[in-house]
Amino acid sequence: MAKLHFSAAACVAALLGLAACNKPAEQAKAPEAPAAAIPAPPPAASTPTTYACDDGASVKASYPxxxxxxxxxxxxxxxxxxxVSASGARYVGDGLQWWTKGMTDGQLSPLKAGxxxxxxxxxxxxxxxxATPAG
Structure with missing residues (x-):
């Protein structure tokens, strides 16, 4: 009798499994909702920050x-x-590279042609x- 009970349970489980696979065509082909665009983060600091450099120069940087x-x-x-940078934020142009780590450390380097x-x-x-924002 236990063998018969197990067979009936196995049959019911198999039928339920098949029923789950047999979705109406409208449900099976329903279009996926488009992924929401992730907005760009706001700039870290829109007001200028003045950096004192090791060579005595000062650099003022802002991020519009x-x-x-x-x-x-x-x-x-x-x-x-x-x-592209492995860490921090790196900006290039006008013959310069400005590479920041957080809001307190930066490095200004000249870019050679090419x-x-x-x-x-x-x-x-x-x-x-x-000068760094409280967080």
Whole structure:
């Protein structure tokens, strides 16, 4: 009798499994909702931050949008665009590379003709702790 009970249970389970696979055509072919676009994060700091560099220079940097840094050096503004980096945020353009780690540390390097990543070591720059947003 137990053998018969097991066979009936196995048959019911198999039928339920088949019923789950047999969806109406409308349900099986329902279009998936498009993935929601992830908005770009807001810029880390839209007001300028002044960095003191190891060579005595000062660099003023602002970030008008998530893909742009405006770096002012020796009274001249340079607009740089975001570039691939393993860590931090790296911006390049106008013969310069500005690479930041958080909001306090930056490194400004010259780009030689044809370079996408600066080969020169550049100069380290630091923003005062008071310039960083509280978090």
């Amino acid at each position: 949008d998530a893909d742009t840094a405006v770096v002012e050096l020796d009274g001249k503004a340079h607009t740089l665009k975001i570039a 370079e996408d990543i600066a080969s020169a070591p550049g100069v380290n720059c630091k923003a005062p702790e008071s």
